Amino acid sequence: xxxxxxxxxxxxxxxxxxxxxxxxxxxxxxxxxxxxxxxxxxxxxxxxxxxxxxxxxxxxxxxxxxxxxxxxxxxxxxxxxxxxxxxxxxxxxxxxxxxxxxxxxxxxx
Amino acid sequence: xxxxxxxxxxxxxxxxxxxxxxxxxxxxxxxxxxxxxxxxxxxxxxxxxxxxxxxxxxxxxxxxxxxxxxxxxxxxxxxxxxxxxxxxxxxxxxxxxxxxxxxxxxxxxxxxxxxx
Numbered sequence: 626x627x628x629x630x631x632x633x634x635x636x637x638x639x640x641x642x643x644x645x646x647x648x649x650x651x652x653x654x655x656x657x658x659x660x661x662x663x664x665x666x667x668x669x670x671x672x673x674x675x676x677x678x679x680x681x682x683x684x685x686x687x688x689x690x691x692x693x694x695x696x697x698x699x700x701x702x703x704x705x706x707x708x709x710x711x712x713x714x715x716x717x718x719x720x721x722x723x724x725x726x727x728x729x730x731x732x733x734x
Numbered sequence: 735x736x737x738x739x740x741x742x743x744x745x746x747x748x749x750x751x752x753x754x755x756x757x758x759x760x761x762x763x764x765x766x767x768x769x770x771x772x773x774x775x776x777x778x779x780x781x782x783x784x785x786x787x788x789x790x791x792x793x794x795x796x797x798x799x800x801x802x803x804x805x806x807x808x809x810x811x812x813x814x815x816x817x818x819x820x821x822x823x824x825x826x827x828x829x830x831x832x833x834x835x836x837x838x839x840x841x842x843x844x845x846x847x848x849x850x
Contacts, residue, residue, distance in 0.1 A: 668841035720837035
């Protein structure tokens, strides 16, 4: 099956810093989603981004499908950004997602 | 829009009993719902895909007689853990796929199951 690798596995930042999270995948995909899992376990949709670039406030994402990677940018990080960031890819037309192992982000005040 | 609820949020049960978890899409119809399991400090693992009105499709290694899935309507799917054992303790998360205009998935808040 498809392999999804995220880097770095852990990231510690001071409030206000910028960061880039990476997601590599081993095969072509139909869709890609980025999620933030908060400390209570809720997954929050950040981006649905099979290709191209999107921005939402301090967050933006870019997927280069031909090169099989996606990047999530977080600017001016805040303590509330802490949590686990997952990327997940879909190969079939049925919506089945394969998740990466996640990046644990800790933002200190 | 695109809100998915789960009930209960947490449950403690005794070994040998069964537990039912509900997953509802509150503001959209979901032909397809998914059930995941997450162990501490690990990623999500897909257990099964649930399609309204048909049998669920289970991932390899998931016991379908133990994890019963029913998708009776376009807004409700249930997962029943039968004859639960301590090793079934985990965080169970459902998601619903909104097919219009894409297959973007939205996740419920999860259910923490502890089997004593």
